[in-house]
Amino acid sequence: MLFRTLFTLLLFTFICSSQTKIEIIQAGELKYNRENHNARKLIGDVILKHDNALMYCDSAYLYEASNKIDAFSNVKINQGDSIEILGNYLEYDGNSRVAFIRGNVSLIDNEIKLDANEIIYNKNNNIAYYYSGGLIKTVDNVLESQKGTYNTISKMAYFKKNVLLTNPEYIFESDTLNFFTTQEIAFFYGPTTIKSGTNVINCSKGKYDTQKEEAWFTDSAKLTTDSYSLFGDSLFYDGINNVSEAFYNTKLIDKIDDYIIEGNYAHYFENKDSCFVTNKTVLSVLLDDTLFLHADTLISILDSNDSKIALVFHDVKIYKSNLQGKCDSLVYSFSNNKMEMFDAPILWSDVNQITSDKLDFYLSKNQLDSMHLLGAPFICSKEDSLSFNQIKGKEMTGYFLENKLKTLDVRGNGHTIYFVKDDDNLVGINITYCSNMKISVLQNEINQITFLTKPEAKVYPEKDLSIDERFLEKFNWRDNERPLKKEDIFN
Numbered sequence: 001m002l003f004r005t006l007f008t009l010l011l012f013t014f015i016c017s018s019q020t021k022i023e024i025i026q027a028g029e030l031k032y033n034r035e036n037h038n039a040r041k042l043i044g045d046v047i048l049k050h051d052n053a054l055m056y057c058d059s060a061y062l063y064e065a066s067n068k069i070d071a072f073s074n075v076k077i078n079q080g081d082s083i084e085i086l087g088n089y090l091e092y093d094g095n096s097r098v099a100f101i102r103g104n105v106s107l108i109d110n111e112i113k114l115d116a117n118e119i120i121y122n123k124n125n126n127i128a129y130y131y132s133g134g135l136i137k138t139v140d141n142v143l144e145s146q147k148g149t150y151n152t153i154s155k156m157a158y159f160k161k162n163v164l165l166t167n168p169e170y171i172f173e174s175d176t177l178n179f180f181t182t183q184e185i186a187f188f189y190g191p192t193t194i195k196s197g198t199n200v201i202n203c204s205k206g207k208y209d210t211q212k213e214e215a216w217f218t219d220s221a222k223l224t225t226d227s228y229s230l231f232g233d234s235l236f237y238d239g240i241n242n243v244s245e246a247f248y249n250t251k252l253i254d255k256i257d258d259y260i261i262e263g264n265y266a267h268y269f270e271n272k273d274s275c276f277v278t279n280k281t282v283l284s285v286l287l288d289d290t291l292f293l294h295a296d297t298l299i300s301i302l303d304s305n306d307s308k309i310a311l312v313f314h315d316v317k318i319y320k321s322n323l324q325g326k327c328d329s330l331v332y333s334f335s336n337n338k339m340e341m342f343d344a345p346i347l348w349s350d351v352n353q354i355t356s357d358k359l360d361f362y363l364s365k366n367q368l369d370s371m372h373l374l375g376a377p378f379i380c381s382k383e384d385s386l387s388f389n390q391i392k393g394k395e396m397t398g399y400f401l402e403n404k405l406k407t408l409d410v411r412g413n414g415h416t417i418y419f420v421k422d423d424d425n426l427v428g429i430n431i432t433y434c435s436n437m438k439i440s441v442l443q444n445e446i447n448q449i450t451f452l453t454k455p456e457a458k459v460y461p462e463k464d465l466s467i468d469e470r471f472l473e474k475f476n477w478r479d480n481e482r483p484l485k486k487e488d489i490f491n
Contacts, residue, residue, distance in 0.1 A: 022067055022094045023049045039063050046071070050094050053079040053123065057090065067094035075101065077121075083152050084108045085121060085128075097123040105130075107150065112181050113137045114150050114157075126152045138181050141210055142166045145177070155181045163188075167210055169239065170196035184210040192217075196239065200224045203235070213239030221246075229253040230268055242270035252277065254300075257308050257334040258286040261298055273308070274301040280490070283310060283332070288366040291320040293332070294489040307335040316341075317489035322403045323368055324348045324483045327359070337363040347371070348482045350404050351381040351444045355476075356396075368400045378474060379408070381444060389418040389446065390472045391439065408439040415472055418446045420459060429465055432457040 024030075028044025039061040042048075048055040048062070048069060056078075057071035071090035077099065078084055088103025102118035107128050116134030121127075128150045135144040136157050144166075145159035157179040165172035165179075165186060175190030186208045194201040194208070194215070204219035214237070221235035223244055230253075232246030246252075250266040252275055253259075264279035276299050283293040296314035303309050313329035318339075328343030338360065341347070345359040349368050357375025361368060373379075373396040380390045394412030398405055414434045420427040430446075434455035440448040451457075483489050 019067065019095050020051055021064070022062060022069055022092075024062065025049050025054070033061070038065065050092070051097070051123070053077055055090065055092065060090075068092065069094075077101075079123070079152075082110050085119075087118075099123070107152075109150075109152050109155070111139055112150075112155065128152070136179070136181070138184060140167055141179075141184060143177070143179055157181055169213065170194055172208070186210065198226050201235070201237065215239070225270070227254070227256050227273070228268070229255070230266065232266065244268040244270070250277065254308075259310075259334065260284040260286065261300065263298070272302065274299070276300075281312075282489075283312065285332075285334075285337075287320075287363070289321050291318065291323070291363070292486050292489060293318050293330070295330070303333075305335075307333065309333050317483060318347075319483045319486050319489045322350070323363075326481065326483075339363075346478060346481070348479075349400070352379055352405055353381070353478065354379050354398075355478075367403045370400065371398045372396070373398070376474065378472070379405075380475065380477065382477070382479070383419050386467060387419055387470065388475070388477065389416075390475060391416045391418075392472050392474070404444065405441045408441065410434075410437050410439065412436070416446070416449070417470065417472055421445070426462060428459040428461055429470065430457065430459045 024042065026045060026047040027042035031041040033039045033041050042060045042062060044058070046057045046060050048060065055071060056074070056076040058073035060069050060071040062069050069090070069092050071092070073088060075087045075090045076084065085101055085105070085107045087101035087105040089101065091100040099121045100118070101121065105116050105119050107114040107119065107121070114128060114134060114136045116130040117132055118130065119134070120129040131147050133146055134148055135142060136150060143157065143159055143163070145163045146161035148157060148159045150157045159177040159179065161175065163174040163177045165177065172186065172194050174188040174192040176188065178187040188208070189205055192203050192206065201215070201217060201221065201223050203217035203221040206215060206217035208215040217235040217237070218233070221232055223230040223235060223237060230244055230246050231251040233248040236245040246266040248264050250263050252261040252266050252268060261275065261277045261281065261283050263277040263281040265277065267276040269275065278297040281295050281298045283298055285291040293312060293316065295312045295316040299311040301309060301311065310332040312332065316327050316330045318325040325341065325345065325347040327341040327345035330342065331340040341359040345356060347354040347359060347361065354371065354373065356373035356377040359371065359373055361371035363369060377396040378390070378392045380388045382388055391408065391410065393410040393414040397409045399407045412435060414437045416430070416432045418430050420430050432449065432455055434451045434453055436452040437455070438450040438452065439446055
């Protein structure tokens with residue numbers, strides 16, 4: 001107890017001895033006012049000094065006993081070589097070294113200016129506080145908020161509630177913001193919106209370099225423009241080069257061509273209207289019945305005609321309620337809904353399995369419209385576990401109606417096997433060789449064949465053909481690979 005008492009006494013003595021008195025440097029008139037706590041009244045061109053600060057005003061009361069002043073009209077505080085505070089009224093405590101200024105207050109620190117109706121300035125930590133609205137102006141930025149602080153040593157400003165940052169290039173709205181005035185970098189927290197022309201960014205946390213126009217956003221960030229929207233767990237934005245990057249759970253919505261690209265990394269080049277998306281990539285083409293396409297990587301670019309195309313590669317899988325497929329790589333043209341499939345492509349449409357070295361198909365009015373098969377094309381459909389209708393050749397062009405194959409042009413080495421039926425009864429197995437032929441299909445069965453060159457055709461009774469003779473060379477039924485629902489394209 002004795003030690004604590006002695007320590008408190010020594011601390012009090014040290015504080016008292018370290019306190020300096022407010023000095024009168026100049027006054028036009030000096031009066032002594034007993035009724036106002038024995039105050040000295042100073043009138044006309046008043047100059048007071050405390051430590052390294054000079055205080056100016058038209059008139060003031062100096063309370064020598066308590067080491068305080070009240071200053072009125074044309075108040076100015078100069079601290080050091082750079083800090084100047086202006087206002088209409090000042091209360092200053094020389095013991096606590098805290099100043100309260102109100103009425104058209106401005107704190108000027110070289111190129112930084114803080115304006116508020118009232119501020120509290122603490123000389124101990126060199127921080128100015130405001131609680132009823134204020135703004136800070138830098139060379140290129142104006143920052144406003146309901147509450148805030150400014151540190152004249154670190155040049156760090158803190159803004160809270162209804163924060164608005166205005167720049168010639170953008171407008172920034174946030175709940176909480178820290179701003180480094182020397183570097184002009186903003187750190188923001190809470191719901192935040194940034195507007196630049198027609199571009200809008202929404203996020204909950206991030207950093208913005210106002211000089212480099214570079215920004216990092218986290219917590220479910222979103223960038224929206226006239227032509228697209230970009231989402232991600234986090235975003236990077238380069239405003240000078242108009243480049244954006246999104247990381248994890250990314251989604252790019254194209255408003256012009258009606259598609260969505262999802263993945264875990266997206267890089268968008270606004271000036272070129274192109275993007276790169278990878279890691280669990282999904283392309284959703286927004287037709288009446290959405291087409292989903294999954295692959296490792298997708299690149300969307302403009303072709304020589306300024307039409308949007310998607311380059312999709314590695315383990316491509318397609319799902320649509322009436323169309324499925326897979327290949328290693330694919331090119332999708334959004335202008336005419338054309339898909340070019342490469343490297344072991346396969347397509348399933350209704351009962352038909354379609355394969356070729358290269359397979360192109362077109363969509364129209366939400367349905368498969370036509371296709372072109374080049375290099376070992378093969379079409380087959382299942383009758384039963386050991387019976388398959390089959391068509392092969394060098395090149396094929398097929399036309400569809402309501403997603404069902406209606407006609408097929410076969411050019412070069414045409415060869416067919418199909419099961420001839422009368423109602424549901426098997427009549428026989430037709431085997432035809434013809435270089436070029438046109439096949440008409442009705443209700444998923446071959447209805448008529450028009451031979452364009454001399455054919456070789458024969459109908460065999462089922463018992464006369466062995467199991468091996470019922471299959472064309474390179475027949476491969478791959479129905480177990482067919483995606484039956486959207487989720488299957490991820491397996």
